[in-house]
Amino acid sequence: MCDDIVKVYNSGGKSVTALDHLTLSAREGEVFGLLGPNGAGKTTLVRILTTLLRATEGRANVGGYDVDKEESKVREIIGYAGQDSERSAYFRLSVRENLLYFAHTLRDVPRAIAIERIDRIAEAVGFADRLNRHFTALSGGEKQLVIVMRAILHNPQICFLDEPSKSLDPVTARRVRSFVKDYAQKHGMTLCLTTHNMLEAEEVCERLAFINRGRLRFIGTPKEFKRRVEVKETIEIGLNTLDTQVESSLLRLPGVSNLTKGTNVRLYCDDAFDILSDVVDLMKRSGLKAPVRMVEPSLEDAFAFLVRDDEGEVANNG
């Protein structure tokens, strides 16, 4: 898919490297996830692959076509739903009219087929009752759903969805995820989606690439990704913050290699059972009351670890 890609932006006279010699490839027909924190370079990569942006160095091809030299061929076979694109349709046209316009006019889908497909897809994602509403009357999440529908209406060979469920509620997001995955499998479509939603990546992606600071940090299955957390076990503490003294005491416990703070504090160690009572004691001594339990490491843990490793690396180099 892309080979040694570099993308440098000029921003206010300064050069910013968004992609730094990135090489990766997705297999035909698979659901491939591009994972990474904000500013990692995921959207930049997708924009290069969808012919919207030119790479500074390196080569990329989609479906065997060079994105720079054969851009119209690439455009013939791709579908695309951009990030934050929930305003990107005609507000005074209905959902059905919008989808018909885009599919029939810009994607050359015959009118009758486009009409039939709009009904079928809307039915599958539970949107049939809103097809005649004006685009402007939809909620942000509903608009995003229309944009996802627009991306797949012409049955592209490869579809790029940039954070497709960002503004969807959890129920709709799940429905869209499962529909898009089924649709891709049924039509032999390669699906490339960017996300920092771990659940989404775990549920949908067969393989994923983790990008941070424009560099590839990992490529493999979600299971392999989780194994990147080089600890056997995890202890979760029901707090979202810790004072530095408690944090350093926890990190000094035997076998503890790391700690992350988010919705919960997560402690990574060699043997959770061995230190569980020490953690509880430490919490009691510090006057903290919160549930403490042993959990399986999740994809989110791997994500947090890789980002943290990169930050450490930058700090050391800096």
Place this chain on the structure above:
Amino acid sequence: MANPLKLFYMAVWRDLLTLTRYKANFLFSIITSALFGLGMLLFAFAFNTSLLEETVGSANYVAFAIFGVSFQSWQSIALWRASGMFQGELNTGQIDYTFSCPFSRYWYIVSNIAASAVQETIFFIPMLCVGLWFTKETLTAMGLMLGLVATMVSVAALAQLGTIFASLVLKYRQVTAIFGFFNFAFQMLTGMFIPLQLLPLPLQIIGQSLPQTFGMDLLRHYVMGTKLIMAIEYEWALLFVQLMALALIAKLAVLYLERVAKEQGLHYI
């Protein structure tokens, strides 16, 4: 790849649907067009009609000005519609989707301009009718047809300039100052409100290089029987030369500016 004709008629369909859904705006645009034509009567009283007759062979300033104003409405569409469309697409992020689709950017722009011209014609018809009413002594069916053909060729040439401006939006995002400058120049130097022959010679030369000058001159000649700036065959020939030269430049500009714009990305964010 989508063919230009489909891009055109689907854009007409989309625009007409959108237009009719802003009902009050739709109605008032039609009323304004008719009132504008009648308002030209007031100018007629203030204008030195004997000077007009001496210069162009007709003292009918009402019709002279109405045909100028009608050109102004099509000129606005031809020159600025595509730029406005791209600015809208940049703001909503739609440009990322449209530019990931396989169609000729040049024909996409030209088709959308043409679709808007169709829409604009709806509002233009009441004003044109008022103008035609004032030329009923000189008007013939053939004259009207030839006048409209000249108008279309001229507007098509202007649309090429509009295409160049639209591709500038891809690269420079905000080009309203360029719009303002050209709009003013086009109004003053093309004989829209004052006969070109009354301008100083250097300005006349500039005026003759602009696509609407001959279109407007031919329209008035066929409909009102005015004198032409130069021989009729030269005016037609120059009109077609302008159309072809500008079409070539516009095609190259779109190719070049899309490529340049893609260095930083087409999107706003």
